[in-house]
Amino acid sequence: MTTPRNPLPPPAPRDPLARPQLHPVAPGARSRAMQAMAARAAQGRFVLQACTVCGTATYPPRDACPRCWGTLAWHDQPTGGRVLANTVIRVSTDPYFRDRLPWHMGSIQLDAGPVVLAHLARGLEPGARVTMRLMLDRGGNAALFALPSDAAHPPQPEQGATIMSADPQGRTFVVPVAGATVLVSDARQPVGRALVGALAAAGARLVVAGLPGPAPMRDAHDPVLGLPGVQPLPLDVTDPVSVAETISRIGGPLDIVINTARHVRAGGVSHDGNLLGHHRALEVSAMGLARLAQATAPILAGRPSGAFLDVLSVKALAGDAGHAGFAAAEAARLSLLQSFRHEMRSTGVRVLEVFTGPTDDADHQALPPPKVAPARLAAAVLDALAQGREQTCVGEVAREAMRRWLDDPALFARETQP
Amino acid sequence: MSSSTKRSRMAYDGVVVAAPITVPYQRFSSEPAHGWAGAALRALARETALGPRDLDGFSFSSFSAGPDTAVGLVQHLGxxxxxxxxxxxxxASGVMALRRAARAVQCGDAAIVACVAADTNQIxxxxxxxxxxxxxxxxxxxxYGFGGPNATFALITQAYMHEHGVTRADFGRICLAQRANAGSNPLALQRNPLDLETYLAARPIADPVHLFDCVMPCAGAEAFVVTTPEIAAARGWPAARIMATIERHNAYPDDLVQRRGGWAMDVDELWAMAGIGPGDIDCLQAYDDYPVIVAMQLEDLGFCPPGTIARFLRETHFGIDGTLPLNTNGGQLSAGQAGAAGGYQNLTEGLRQILHCPLGAQVPGARRAAISGFGLVNYDRGVCTAAAVIEAL
Incomplete structure (x- = not known):
């Protein structure tokens, strides 16, 4: 066991008889067309339906073009707009919004054409130019958010993220890291280790660095594990007792869980197959995720901005004869993650996924570039949290694979065979 | 609409409207909408001696009768x-029920149509x-904040105030006058006098909409009968004839924010069909979910020239004894909004005034009423508009 160099700050004294704060989620029912918009919002796209016949962009989502009755398809759209009217809602009958009043909203004329109702950043008045973001609300549904914009210089994504997390209303659409307690499941691997450093630098209150045993001597002198606000704890996701012990040792609130644990080994199914390796991959990637999710879900559900982020391989999208066990484990992991997301909808806990291609580490020594540097992957995870983005692909390999998979999954499955 | 598809409209000969019914509203009710509809028909039976089998036509409006529609009510009520x-x-359901039922009676498809709107308001x-x-x-x-219609109308109100130079105090004149009118209506839920200071100091709900710009949701029911002049005379029912009606849905979809209603598209037809002008009516019962919509109707229905609404609001006396008696029962702003019955109470009140059987004070010598409806904020604006002009026989 690693000796803690930074003892955990004592949790705030809790009154066992106090009534827990309920966290209702934003109203949930949506049409099928609106769900389709959310599916694209999850990828960070700004889309509207446009008519396949006359090209007119339309909103709210419909099932036929209101101008010519043609069929509609989703397209990326310009994000500019202008505030037409605004209000501050001070009374609401909905429990979620009642807890968060006053609420700023207004109508926006989009450069793309339609008039939309949107959440407004503070200080936006009629006539103001805005840049629109298509976000997911705490119920997992698509939501339009208007940010102030200079017509000539629309804010960079990072700027927008800063505005979102600084705005009390905007914070409900993202996962704030500053002040949060975060658990990283495998800080022994370069990716998890880079993440621990990045989270500490981003102002997390406490980063718990989960370390699968046995602990080597070098842990004691590791500069990242020794950073202020970083707490190394033993954590083996293949062992339910270890998971439970780690969670109980954190003791206080836990806001964000980032799961990076995996087991990468080459090998096919019948050829060069190593069933023990396959089994281990499934134990770490799939069952490990399930153990971690099971142990942390109730804690995350009690937090105002709880989130579970999983870093997984883009190999989850299709089988791979060269890494059959690993691809299968990652596919199982993705499936479990999707089910977990559905479960957590009613709690407001965000379940995010970050896909990566081969990372630049010992697991992928034999592969030529391009590979994703751990620091780059860590930055992408922080951006996913800052944007509240459900799905992120890091690097050329993951982005290209996702693009091909979305385009034609059957073709993709054939082409990925070496 | 191309002019080639527009035909001249047939007058509403051989049709009258009678028997205005208002079931006293309640802030909250555990009674379902069906019970309120039953109460309306019981009151109608007392007024007209009609029984379940005497009606050969039935029109129903409600938001809270689900899963039932008019079909369920037919069997429920025998x-x-x-x-x-x-x-x-x-x-807009009152005027729309009237004009549909009128054509059915006129064409002989039905002889006695009961039109009923009923809604409950459970906790x-x-x-x-x-x-x-x-x-x-x-x-x-x-x-987007679940502000309900308050938020939607806040956006419409803000844009309207900016475009027309209307102030909160100007809107206050509508709300104050209606509250004063409610003073004589024993069924109005809010009858305490309202002064401008109190109106302006009210708490904000969704800026610039404040407390007294909002209606109070409640339970209630309204009804009336559409029949032939012969039947009305034979049964001894005081009745009114229908001089004109209009109806429009989804007007001006390209207006970025709602700044006018479908009335503006059809206003010329309304007064041409009626053969009179806005100056010839004795009271206006306009739909009043928010004062901005009342202001829109005043302009769109021709009560003031386009672009002059701010001055018109400042110079017009909307009391029962005023220059333009408006929402003489207090309207929804003071009497309460009983769901779809809120789209009927303007019609029953207008009918009562011209039949000289008002709930409260009588507009002296009233013979003609204009009634205007506005319904269904489907997205960012009200979609359905309608208006009627009726005259006592």
């Missing part, structure tokens, strides 16, 4: 009509009504 209508246009039912009001509001309005 009716056997040969003509049935369900009018889902909310605040927390208003929230559920809002949450499932329409697909567009579920997808694209209520997730």
């Amino acid at each position: 009716l056997m009509p040969r003509w049935l209508d369900h009018v889902p246009t909310g605040g 927390d039912s208003f929230r559920h009504t809002l949450a499932t009001f329409s697909r567009f509001s579920q997808d694209a309005v209520y997730p």
Whole structure:
């Protein structure tokens, strides 16, 4: 066991008889067309339906073009707009919004054409130019958010993220890291280790660095594990007792869980197959995720901005004869993650996924570039949290694979065979 | 609409409207909408001696009768009509039920049509009504703060005030006058006098909409009968004839923010068909979910020249004894908004005034009433508009 160099700050004294704060989620029912918009919002796209016949962009989502009755398809759209009217809602009958009043909203004329109702950043008045973001609300549904914009210089994504997390209303659409307690499941691997450093630098209150045993001597002198606000704890996701012990040792609130644990080994199914390796991959990637999710879900559900982020391989999208066990484990992991997301909808806990291609580490020594540097992957995870983005692909390999998979999954499955 | 498809409209000969019924409203009621509809028909029976089998036509409007429609109500209430209508246009349902029933009676498809609007207001039912009001509001309005119609009308009000130079005090003149009118209506839920200072100092609900700009949701029912002049005379019912009606849905969809209603498209037809002008009516019962919509109707229906609404609001006396008696029962702003019955109470009040049987004070010598409806904020604006002009026989 690693000796803690930074003892955990004592949790705030809790009154066992106090009534827990309920966290209702934003109203949930949506049409099928609106769900389709959310599916694209999850990828960070700004889309509207446009008519396949006359090209007119339309909103709210419909099932036929209101101008010519043609069929509609989703397209990326310009994000500019202008505030037409605004209000501050001070009374609401909905429990979620009642807890968060006053609420700023207004109508926006989009450069793309339609008039939309949107959440407004503070200080936006009629006539103001805005840049629109298509976000997911705490119920997992698509939501339009208007940010102030200079017509000539629309804010960079990072700027927008800063505005979102600084705005009390905007914070409900993202996962704030500053002040949060975060658990990283495998800080022994370069990716998890880079993440621990990045989270500490981003102002997390406490980063718990989960370390699968046995602990080597070098842990004691590791500069990242020794950073202020970083707490190394033993954590083996293949062992339910270890998971439970780690969670109980954190003791206080836990806001964000980032799961990076995996087991990468080459090998096919019948050829060069190593069933023990396959089994281990499934134990770490799939069952490990399930153990971690099971142990942390109730804690995350009690937090105002709880989130579970999983870093997984883009190999989850299709089988791979060269890494059959690993691809299968990652596919199982993705499936479990999707089910977990559905479960957590009613709690407001965000379940995010970050896909990566081969990372630049010992697991992928034999592969030529391009590979994703751990620091780059860590930055992408922080951006996913800052944007509240459900799905992120890091690097050329993951982005290209996702693009091909979305385009034609059957073709993709054939082409990925070496 | 191309002029080639527009035909001249037939007058409403051989049709009258009679028997205005208002079931006293309650702030909250555990009685379902069906019970309120039953209460309306019981009151109608007392007034007219009609029984379930005497009605051969039935028109129904409600937000809270689900899962039933007019069909469920027919069996529930023991009716056997040969003509049935369900009018889902909310605040425009009274005028729309009237004009549909009128054509049915005129053409002989029915002889005695009871038009009924009934809604309950159980504890927390208003929230559920809002949450499932329409697909567009579920997808694209209520997730944005769930301010209900208050937020939507806040946006419309802000843009309207900016365009027309109307102030809160100007809107206050509508609300104060209606509250004063409610003073004589024993059924109005809010009858305490309201002064401008109190109106202006009220707490904000969704800026610039404040407390006294909002209606109070409640339970209630309204009804009237459409029949032939012969039947009305034979049964001794005081009645009125229909001089003109208009109806429009989804007018001006390209207006970025709602700044006018469908009335503006059809106003010339309304007064041409009636053969009179706005100056010839004795009272106006306009739909008043928010004062901005009353202001829109005053302009769109020709009561003031376009662009002069601010001055008109400042110079007109809207009291029962005023220059333009407006919402003489207090309107929804003071009497309460009983769901779809809110789209009927303007019609029953107008009818009562010209039949000289008002709930409260009588507009002296009233013979003609204009009634205007506005319904269904499906997304960012009200979709359905209608108006009628009626005259005592």
